[in-house]
Amino acid sequence: MTVPVADPAGAWDPPPLDEVHALLAPLDSPWWIAGGWAIELAVGRPVRPHNDVDVLMLHRDHPAIQAVLPDWEWWAAAPPGTLRPWLPGELLPQHVHDIWCRPTSDHPWSFQFMLDNADGDHWVSRRDPRIRRPIADIGRTTDDNLPYLVPEIQLFYKSKAPRPKDELDFQAALPILTPAQRAWLDEALRTAG
Structure with a gap:
């Protein structure tokens, strides 16, 4: 069974970030807001304002999510634009980059996992495999140890088809980027064309 992603049942009610952090704390694999x-x-x-919560993890680690939240409902966002159930223990193909989840079928969606590629100890952009970075360098943590994706990588992904909210994010993040972060973003944008 598949359903269109734009299905009206696709309402979101994301938990606060501290709750996401608590839910995902048992996950042994790296992940980032x-x-x-x-x-x-x-x-x-x-x-x-934010309508959802996105969590990035490496595609190779995606089976671990179901073990951490075994009673949740899982759906794979399978291109082009449909959702299908993600069965327990199923390994998702490389072309699936998004997983939607919620505690039960009568609950709105809670958060979305975005899956990125890796090659050994390096993150590999799904937009362009020439764009790589050590996995240890793609995230930071808040004072309370909440992991999040570095802004230059997030801005790189947002640059593909920017929406008004992406422009707001760019305007907010640009002043805090270091010269090294700006140089990385410039190079990634040139490489991806």
Whole structure:
């Protein structure tokens, strides 16, 4: 069974970030808060309202999520634009980059996992495999150890088809980027064309 991603049953009610952190704390694999929340955590202040919570993890680690939240309902966002159940123990193919989850079928969606590639100890961009970085360098943590994606990588992903909220994130993050972060973002944008 598949359903369109734009299904009206697709309402979101994301938990606060501290609750996401508590739910995912048992996960042995690396993960990072991503999307607009990652930008907000990087700049240290509210930037805009958020309708969802995105969590980035490596595609190779995705089976571990079901073990951490075994009673939750899981759906794979399978291109082009449909959701299908993600069965317990199923290994998702490389072309699936998003997983939606919620505690039960009558609950709105809670958060979304975005899956990125890896090659050994390096993160590999799914937009362009030439864009790589050591996994140890793609995240930071808040004072209370909440991991989040570094802003230059998040801005790189947001640059593909920017929406008004992405422009707000860019305007908020640009002043806090170091020269090295700006140089990385410039090079990644040139490489991806």
